[in-house]
Amino acid sequence: MEGSTGAGSTGTASTGEADDCRAGDLLVAPLPVMVDGALAVPIDVLELRGEFRLDVAAQTTEAYARLRFAIAEAGRPIFDLRQGTVTEAILDGEAIDAEAMPERDLGGGPGAQMRVLGVELPACSEHTLELRYPVTKLAGFAAAPPDFAVDGVTWDFGFSDLAPRMFLEQWLPANLIHDRHPIALTLEIVGAPAEQRVISNGEISELGPDRWAIDFPAYSTAQSTMLVVVPASRVESSSQMLMAGDAPAIAVELHRTLATPESSAQLHALLADAFQSFSMSTGDYAYPRFTAYVAINKGMEYDGGTTAAVFALPHELFHSWYGRGARPMHARDGWIDEAWDEYNTGDPMFPVVALGIDDPVVRLHDGNPWGRTTPFAAYDDGKLLFAAVAAEVGVQPLRDSMRDFYEAHALGQMTSEELEQHLACSLAAPAVRWLFHRFVYGLPGDPEPAPDGYCR
Missing domain, CATH: 2.60.40 (Immunoglobulin-like)
Known part of the structure; x- marks a missing residue:
């Protein structure tokens, strides 16, 4: 070394x-x-x-x-x-x-x-x-x-x-x-x-036989770096250029383990459909390429990449918009991307469910600066939080507002407080503050009145 x-x-x-x-x-x-x-x-x-x-x-x-x-x-x-x-x-x-x-x-x-x-x-x-x-x-x-x-x-x-x-x-x-x-x-x-196959969302350079350099950009975090090493005989690798809206073409690098029943062609088609859908609904993809390692019992998002089982591919791909496109500032903000991902990709998609004073409080945002875990409740209760916002303003206005929020934070970082303010102001929906108070921060009663100039 x-x-x-x-x-x-x-x-x-x-x-x-x-x-x-x-x-x-x-x-x-x-x-x-x-x-x-x-x-x-x-x-x-x-x-x-x-x-x-x-x-x-x-x-x-x-x-x-x-x-x-x-x-x-x-x-x-x-x-x-x-x-x-x-x-x-x-x-x-x-x-x-x-x-x-x-x-x-x-x-x-x-x-x-x-x-x-x-x-x-x-x-x-x-x-x-x-x-x-x-x-x-x-x-x-x-x-x-x-x-x-x-x-x-x-x-x-x-x-x-x-x-x-x-x-x-x-x-x-x-x-x-x-x-x-x-x-x-x-x-x-x-x-x-x-032969060994090195798979990464970073820029890979061969330095010699069985030696590689992998570089990640200045906006990388401890969540960013995808690395998989596997004997080349166990995977089938392919690449395809995708056009999504008016954005530049995106290279999709697919590495499918031979144990995966679906063919590479089927997986490329699945990814192409999802890319088109997410680009239209949420904004331009932020990275020059997407790297997918498809294997049994996988499911994790990275910056412009994933290791995923086939059933999880749409969910993990959406994280390249919310999660690793617009990223949580702290672990306590990690509920946002899991909740909004489930709202867009889980079954049922785009639900509308009113939440009221009789519903128990939910704490998705810990507030602890040293906390390091996204709560499991983000997937279901977080999805319900967005369903409750949709019950106030409608599904399409909510999706449009979340697109605006993504475009303002792509390759940047987001906090729960910023999202609360954005939704309350862009949707002209004062109820958002109450919903966040009770079903994000887990607090009883009513929130403090919005400060002067809250919606500028």
Whole structure:
């Protein structure tokens, strides 16, 4: 592996105050917290580089990560990594104790803990943390590590938003999903007995035999990166250009496992119909291509990509509009895309159901800055929330308003509060505030009156 050390910044603090350098994604990060008698502070990831070396004969995977980050307040930086055996840790070119990054519950509850680096760093400073570790099976609910077989290796990053710590932090150091930054991966497979297929929504470049670089753009988050490695003999790969409305043609890269009953032609037709429908109803597709890995028992969305079973393809594709097109700012906003996706793709589609004071309150938006899970209730109760808005204003005005909201947030981030304000104002529907108060924030009674200038 080629990770070089000593390449970080000096970590020298600026003369400004913390408030002066709290910018970019730090503006929407959680506040610092006291941990073990010291101040633990959020970071702004500036760049992440990761390298994986998969040795088929030895059946081992080694990882190297280089995380460049900034902090505003002085304190101990917060990040996450679920891989447990760090063998080497280097901060700004100097070796540090590889065990001095304990997991701590910062307020997110059991299973949502993060790591706190046991080194005090000055305010308004930039740093580089380098880590080496073997990639191993994780305890609890997690994706499987690389699986080695006679025909090569199978590995799926395997993200999920239904349990905490199920994004990139399974494999590489990462931050919460508000943090946007470029990601560059290098993958090497040693001793593969046959051709391997590397499938990703990133830009893949071949560096040599069984060695690839995969680059992801500056708006990527810990939710963004799709990576699947599989022996080429197990998949059928094809590509098709799609025209959706007046937008530029979109390349659909389809990788179908041979165990999938449907043919590639059938799957391309399914995707083409869904692309046309979603583009017409929701807005232009935000990415230059869509990458689909179709296999049994899959179902996860990524930026312009999915790993999905056939029945889940329309749902996962719609997430490239809501979920990974317009993205939740925080985990507490993740209910939006699941709820609106189900309203558009689930059975029945576009329901109209009134909700009233006799219906029990529902909490979809946790409000906890350290929460890391989309609630299961987002699928059904979240869908009902939109059905209740439709009961107030009609289905088509609601869909038109959600199209406007998507177009204003494509490749950006959205919050529950922004959506509430948009729907209440664009639809001239004061009842939206009451519906959100009771069936999103889970609060009894009536909301406070809208502030002056709420609808400008």
